[in-house]
Amino acid sequence: MFKSLRSKWISLLVVLLSLLMLLTGYATLKSMRANSMQQAEQSLDVASKVFQQALDARAAQLTNSVSLLAADFGFRQAIATAEQATIESVLQNHGSRIDAQLALLLSPQGELLASSDRLKASDIRQLLPETLGSNAVTDILLIDGRAYQLVVVPVRAPVLIAWVGMGFLVDEPLAEQIKGITGLDISFTQLNNRAGQQLTSTLPAQTQRQLLDQLDNIMAYPDTTHFADEFSFITRGKPLDSEKQLWALLHMPDDRWLASYQQLRGQLVEIFAFGLLLALIAAFMFARSISKPLSLLSSFARDIGQGNAAVPPPVSQDEIGVLTSTLVNMQHSIAARELQLRQQAEHDALTGLLNRHAVEQRLPAILAAQPGTLLQLNIIQFKHINDTLGLANGDTLLQLLAQRLGHHQPAAAFCARLNGDEFLMLFNENLTEQQLVDLYNSLQPAYNIQNSLINLKIAIGIYPFEPAQVSASEALRRVDLAQENASQAGGGIAFYQHGQDETHQRELTIIRDLPAALSSGQLYVVYQPKVELASGQCHSAEALIRWQHPQLGFISPVEFIATAEHSGNISMITQWMLQTVIKQLAAWQQDYPTLRVAVNLSAADLLDQSLPVQIGNLLAQYQVPATALALEVTESAVMQDTSKVIANLNTLKAMAINLAIDDFGTGQSSLAYLKQLPVNEIKIDRAFVKDIETNSNDALIVNATVKLAHGLGFKVTAEGLENQAGLSYLQESGCDTVQGYFFSKPLATADFSQWLTNFAATANNPAAEFSE
Amino acid sequence: MKLALINSVLVMAMTLYASQLKAASLTLNISNQQQQPLADAVVELRSLTNPERKPQRIQVAQQQLTFVPFVSAIPAGSVVDFPNLDKTRHHVYSFSPAKQFEIQLYADKPEAPITFDTPGIIAVGCNIHDYMQAYIYVAESSLVAVSDQTGQLIWPDIAPGSYQLFLWHPWQLEPRQPVALDIVMPVQTAAYTLAVDLTQQKPQAPQRGFGSR
Numbered sequence: 012m013f014k015s016l017r018s019k020w021i022s023l024l025v026v027l028l029s030l031l032m033l034l035t036g037y038a039t040l041k042s043m044r045a046n047s048m049q050q051a052e053q054s055l056d057v058a059s060k061v062f063q064q065a066l067d068a069r070a071a072q073l074t075n076s077v078s079l080l081a082a083d084f085g086f087r088q089a090i091a092t093a094e095q096a097t098i099e100s101v102l103q104n105h106g107s108r109i110d111a112q113l114a115l116l117l118s119p120q121g122e123l124l125a126s127s128d129r130l131k132a133s134d135i136r137q138l139l140p141e142t143l144g145s146n147a148v149t150d151i152l153l154i155d156g157r158a159y160q161l162v163v164v165p166v167r168a169p170v171l172i173a174w175v176g177m178g179f180l181v182d183e184p185l186a187e188q189i190k191g192i193t194g195l196d197i198s199f200t201q202l203n204n205r206a207g208q209q210l211t212s213t214l215p216a217q218t219q220r221q222l223l224d225q226l227d228n229i230m231a232y233p234d235t236t237h238f239a240d241e242f243s244f245i246t247r248g249k250p251l252d253s254e255k256q257l258w259a260l261l262h263m264p265d266d267r268w269l270a271s272y273q274q275l276r277g278q279l280v281e282i283f284a285f286g287l288l289l290a291l292i293a294a295f296m297f298a299r300s301i302s303k304p305l306s307l308l309s310s311f312a313r314d315i316g317q318g319n320a321a322v323p324p325p326v327s328q329d330e331i332g333v334l335t336s337t338l339v340n341m342q343h344s345i346a347a348r349e350l351q352l353r354q355q356a357e358h359d360a361l362t363g364l365l366n367r368h369a370v371e372q373r374l375p376a377i378l379a380a381q382p383g384t385l386l387q388l389n390i391i392q393f394k395h396i397n398d399t400l401g402l403a404n405g406d407t408l409l410q411l412l413a414q415r416l417g418h419h420q421p422a423a424a425f426c427a428r429l430n431g432d433e434f435l436m437l438f439n440e441n442l443t444e445q446q447l448v449d450l451y452n453s454l455q456p457a458y459n460i461q462n463s464l465i466n467l468k469i470a471i472g473i474y475p476f477e478p479a480q481v482s483a484s485e486a487l488r489r490v491d492l493a494q495e496n497a498s499q500a501g502g503g504i505a506f507y508q509h510g511q512d513e514t515h516q517r518e519l520t521i522i523r524d525l526p527a528a529l530s531s532g533q534l535y536v537v538y539q540p541k542v543e544l545a546s547g548q549c550h551s552a553e554a555l556i557r558w559q560h561p562q563l564g565f566i567s568p569v570e571f572i573a574t575a576e577h578s579g580n581i582s583m584i585t586q587w588m589l590q591t592v593i594k595q596l597a598a599w600q601q602d603y604p605t606l607r608v609a610v611n612l613s614a615a616d617l618l619d620q621s622l623p624v625q626i627g628n629l630l631a632q633y634q635v636p637a638t639a640l641a642l643e644v645t646e647s648a649v650m651q652d653t654s655k656v657i658a659n660l661n662t663l664k665a666m667a668i669n670l671a672i673d674d675f676g677t678g679q680s681s682l683a684y685l686k687q688l689p690v691n692e693i694k695i696d697r698a699f700v701k702d703i704e705t706n707s708n709d710a711l712i713v714n715a716t717v718k719l720a721h722g723l724g725f726k727v728t729a730e731g732l733e734n735q736a737g738l739s740y741l742q743e744s745g746c747d748t749v750q751g752y753f754f755s756k757p758l759a760t761a762d763f764s765q766w767l768t769n770f771a772a773t774a775n776n777p778a779a780e781f782s783e
Numbered sequence: 784m785k786l787a788l789i790n791s792v793l794v795m796a797m798t799l800y801a802s803q804l805k806a807a808s809l810t811l812n813i814s815n816q817q818q819q820p821l822a823d824a825v826v827e828l829r830s831l832t833n834p835e836r837k838p839q840r841i842q843v844a845q846q847q848l849t850f851v852p853f854v855s856a857i858p859a860g861s862v863v864d865f866p867n868l869d870k871t872r873h874h875v876y877s878f879s880p881a882k883q884f885e886i887q888l889y890a891d892k893p894e895a896p897i898t899f900d901t902p903g904i905i906a907v908g909c910n911i912h913d914y915m916q917a918y919i920y921v922a923e924s925s926l927v928a929v930s931d932q933t934g935q936l937i938w939p940d941i942a943p944g945s946y947q948l949f950l951w952h953p954w955q956l957e958p959r960q961p962v963a964l965d966i967v968m969p970v971q972t973a974a975y976t977l978a979v980d981l982t983q984q985k986p987q988a989p990q991r992g993f994g995s996r
Contacts, residue, residue: 084876084910091878168878169908169916 016305017298024294025287032286036279044272051268052236055247058193058261059234062249065189069179070149070160076109077164077177078147086175087168090116098125106177113159113178119171130154138163138176145171151181151252158182158199158211158257181257186213196244196262198222202230202255214262218244222260230258304331308338315342318349361406362413365427370435374483377424377437384475385486386423386436387494388416388454391468391502393432404460411458412467419453421446435490441475451504470497474507488512520563521571522578529587534558536591537757538608540766541728541750544742549770551607551641553750554592555757556584572613581613589629593640595760597633603767607669609641614648618655623662641669641692646678649688657687664689671728676716686723692747693720697731700751704736714744721745807966809938812974813930813950820934821977823854823985827949828926828964833942837925840896842866843907843917845873848988850907850917854953856927862896863919874910881905881921904951916986918953943967954979 080086089101098116102125106114115126115135123132134154138161148163159178166173186197190213198212198219210219221242229237229248233255237246244262251257266273307324308331314321315338323339326332357369365373377383390396390412397405409432416426416434423436442450451471457464472494476486489507492515497505528534538552558566575581592610599606616622630637642663649656649672664670671692672685676699695716699709713729720727729741732751741749755766813824842864844851848871857863865875867890875893876885881903886893888911899905899921909915920927926946928936947961956978964973 082913084874087878091883167908167913168876168906169913170906172878 015302017295017302020298020301021291021294024290028287028290032283036283039279040272040276043275047268047272051245051263054268055195055236055245055261055263058195058263059247059249061193062189062195062197062259062261065192066160066251069185070162073109073160073162073177073179074147074149074164077111077162077175080105080109080177081164081166081175087166087172090166090173090175091168095125099127102127102175109177110179111177112180113154113161113176115176115178117163117174117176119165119173121174124173128154135161135176151257152178153201153252153256154178156201158201158251181211181251183211183213186211193261196264198260198262199251200226200258200260202258212260214244218242222246222262229260233258301331304335308335311335312338315345359428362410362428364413364417364434365425367427367429370425370427370429370487371483373425374437374486377439378476378481378483378486379479381439382441382475382477383424384438384440384442384473385490386438386450386474387429387472387490388412388434388436389470389472389494389498390432391470391498396465396467400460400463400465407460408458408465408467411460412454415454419450433494435487442473447471447473447504468502470494470500470502471504472497472507473504485512488515517563518574518577521560521566521574522580524560525571525575525580526583528558528560529583533560534584534587535759536588536595537759538763539750539757540755540763540770541748542754542770543748544746549754549767550605551609551748552763553609553611553643553757554588555611556588557757576613576615579615581615582619585610585612585616586625589626593629593633593635596635596639599764600635600639602764606767607639607641609643609669609671611643611673612648614645614651614656617644617648617659618652620655620659622659623666626663626668627666637667638669641671643671643673643694645673646675646681649684650678650681653684653687657689661689664691674730676712690725692726692728694728694730694750695746697751700729700731700737700741701733703740704734710740710744713741713746717744717746804943804967804969806940807943807968808970809941809966810970810972811930811936812972813934813936814974814976815981816976816978817981818976820930820932821952821979822930822932822934823852823952824930824934824936824977825854825856825920825922825949825951826928826930826936826975827856827920827922827924827951828938828941828946829924829949829961830926830942831945831947833944835925836860836923838862839925840864842896843919844868845875845909845915848912848915849986850909850915852917852929853985854918854920854929856920856922856929857899858922858925858927859902860898860900861921862898864892864896866892871911873912873915875907876910877905877907879903879905882919912988914986914989920951922949941966948975950975950977952977952979954983956980 083105086101086105089097092098102114102116106127113127113130115130116124117135117138118124121138123130123135135152138148138150138152145165147165150161150163152159152161158181160181161176161178163174163176165171166175181199186199189197196213198210198214200210200212210222212219212222214222222244225237225239225242225246228239229246233248233250235247237248239246243265245265245268246263247261249259249261251259304324304327311321311323321342323335323342326335326339357365357372359366390408393405396408400408409428412434413426413428416423416436421438421440424439425437427435429435451469454467454469457466459465472490472492474486474490474493481489489512492511493505493507496508496511497503524533535557537555537557539555540549541551541553542549556568556572558568558571560566572581572584575584588610592608596606596608612622626640627637629635630640644656644660660670669692670690671694672688672690673694674696675693677696693716695713699712699716703709703713717727726747727745728748728750729746730750732738732741732749732753734753737751738749738753754770758766811826813821813826815821836858838860839857840862841855841857843855844866846868848869855863865873865886867873872888872890874886874888877883881901882897882899882905884897886897899919902921902923905919905921907917907919920929926938926941928938930936943966946964946966948964949961950959959977962975
């Protein structure tokens with residue numbers, strides 16, 4: 012919620028302001044309320060005094076009236092008669108003159124003589140002490156549950172002859188009258204007679220009922236102000252009579268004394284809301300003034316990070332400005348260092364030319380846009396020069412060559428050192444033959460290395476290109492192929508020949524697909540029988556590998572085995588071959604216990620010292636006797652590392668595995684090695700056999716070879732017999748076994764089984780077979 | 784009281800001598816509770832042996848809107864004139880039980896004096912001047928008098944013998960019981976104390992017109 016600086020800032024400000032306003036508002040309202048309450052109490056005080064004064068004024072007025080009455084001669088005369096009936100009627104008469112509701116006459120000693128309402132002496136007991144004096148007395152009296160303001164005045168004739176009292180009801184008209192003066196609602200009530208109590212009040216009837224519940228509390232504390240939540244008036248009780256029986260209650264409505272408080276409260280809420288709004292706007296704008304430059308800076312920094320050309324935001328005078336300046340400095344530093352890094356990354360440290368990485372970066376755009384010529388240069392046998400002159404001089408030589416390349420005219424678009432002694436030049440035009448020759452010649456003059464003049468053989472591969480035809484990697488490969496050709500030719504210039512690249516692609520495909528092909532059954536084994544001439548029977552065969560590629564179709568073993576040998580994958584094929592053949596031999600053990608199948612080994616296999624152990628493990632695993640397996644090796648394979656190969660062969664021979672030299676007579680045969688080789692058999696190459704019936708030299712060679720081999724104790728097999736005519740020559744020369752299309756082409760497993768069965772059936776008549 | 788006791792002893796001692804006395808002079812000094820001379824006090828001496836009564840004729844005038852004198856004392860059967868010496872008329876009345884009378888608005892001298900037959904105290908007022916008051920003490924005996932400003936009453940020629948002495952004052956706080964007085968000496972003096980309401984003053988005419996008392 013408070014993730015952004017802006018929301019944090021706004022929240023902080025709003026919370027602080029709210030707190031401040033709440034506290035201020037609380038304090039203000041509290042003191043305002045106290046003040047209002049004080050004012051209300053003062054109003055009540057004043058009203059209470061006014062009320063008292065009104066009562067006193069009324070009493071004085073009534074006293075005057077009664078005094079006048081008491082001074083009336085006729086009244087005094089009537090009283091002086093001391094006749095009860097006369098006295099009562101004069102009381103009645105004179106009382107009604109001044110609208111008194113009650114009239115009474117007391118003796119000078121305070122005894123009740125007569126009254127208008129048959130009062131009892133106990134009703135006026137409280138007046139007794141007052142009548143000892145000589146002045147008029149006023150009091151509030153409760154008589155028969157009704158309150159009277161009673162005025163008692165001495166009657167003098169001229170000495171005191173009696174007290175006359177006149178009572179005036181304390182009733183609603185009086186309350187209304189006092190309300191008119193004080194502005195407050197007035198209620199009269201009594202302390203006793205609570206049951207069915209009635210108020211005399213100016214309050215509405217509804218409010219009067221609520222007031223009844225408050226009475227106990229109000230009367231318990233006279234002359235104090237009472238607040239009650241459920242009663243919307245503040246009230247002050249005031250006892251009217253000396254015995255505190257009759258009470259006047261003064262009511263001030265809450266809304267009058269609370270009005271200013273409530274008004275202030277409303278204003279405070281408005282001020283609060285307005286202040287909050289202002290604060291929000293201010294906070295928002297201030298936060299924006301911070302967060303906007305920050306977000307600008309942020310995107311600026313992001314642009315720097317992404318390496319875009321970032322335009323810095325305007326630099327202000329505050330801390331953000333400092334940050335901006337820092338970022339700008341950082342941007343410049345990064346740019347400088349990036350330039351330096353790019354320089355280092357793209358250039359060769361030794362020669363200062365571009366490196367391979369830079370070439371790969373730049374070439375695609377150039378190839379896509381324009382025609383031109385790509386040249387790859389290589390120093391023939393630079394390793395030898397390095398070995399001879401030392402690494403430091405070799406490096407100097409490379410630098411000198413690089414200088415010549417760099418100074419050559421017409422200038423190359425760029426020169427690069429790809430690796431070691433390989434250089435690349437790019438021209439933005441198709442060079443003429445003469446220009447190429449000039450270039451080649453310019454590199455020929457001797458290079459001066461520590462006053463020794465060194466001549467170099469340079470091989471140059473050339474690949475002219477048209478725009479948007481090849482990718483960078485293709486172009487580099489093609490010019491590399493061309494340079495390879497030039498190198499193989501021992502130097503000079505070679506153009507890329509169309510199709511060279513496709514052959515290369517096919518090899519790549521083969522290398523790539525070989526492991527999958529081995530496991531998915533695209534490779535399979537065929538068997539070509541070898542027939543023993545002496546017995547006319549077949550007890551052995553050569554296993555040959557075949558590959559049916561899903562896209563390339565049938566691939567010649569010569570091609571893919573050579574490719575596998577180049578790429579170092581041949582042992583993978585040999586392993587597969589050995590396992591497949593030994594597994595098949597196990598299956599044939601029952602039907603053809605004497606069958607021996609030969610597997611071809613490459614030079615790499617022979618150098619692997621773990622080969623005998625692997626073969627032993629396979630034989631043991633499939634429970635195949637070692638005599639059932641034969642291995643064929645070429646002369647050239649043996650020549651690689653003779654001692655190691657011979658040691659391996661000895662181990663294999665000791666395991667009772669039959670060993671043969673394949674393609675005898677075509678390799679770099681060395682008779683010196685022949686006698687050392689621990690083989691059982693040599694196989695005369697088909698080159699000497701296929702035309703034996705027509706070429707007398709071939710027949711001679713075969714004859715001599717058979718004799719030589721027999722002399723050394725080897726069996727001899729002739730390969731590639733194709734017709735009946737050749738067979739008789741081979742029989743004459745003394746070959747032991749013959750292999751060729753004359754007997755059978757290489758056969759798949761099932762077909763070979765079938766062939767063996769058929770051949771065995773006719774084996775009893777070999778002459779018939781051979782003579783066909 | 785102490786003084787009264789001394790007097791009694793003195794009277795007892797002089798009894799023999801007194802029996803031969805023909806006439807004596809009696810001086811009484813009346814004071815209030817603060818030992819100040821008390822004017823307007825009425826003293827009645829009732830003889831237990833010789834109850835003679837000699838009616839008198841006095842007057843209670845209305846002068847300068849007051850009754851003069853304030854207090855009068857007469858034996859029963861006396862007549863009182865109420866001459867009006869003021870320019871205004873007066874309406875003199877009394878509702879006292881001993882004598883109720885009314886002399887309606889008059890000037891100068893009323894047609895006839897009022898006769899007071901019944902002993903008692905008569906409060907006299909004026910109906911049109913409420914503050915005007917006067918008291919007339921109607922005694923059973925002829926030996927009745929009012930103290931002067933010095934609180935003194937003098938009977939220069941009084942028959943020796945035993946008397947009951949009644950003391951009254953309009954402002955007395957409570958009625959006083961009669962005391963015995965034996966006159967045995969040719970010149971006899973006695974003093975009496977009476978508690979009165981000290982706040983009271985003699986009625987007086989207001990200084991100016993209406994509105995003030």
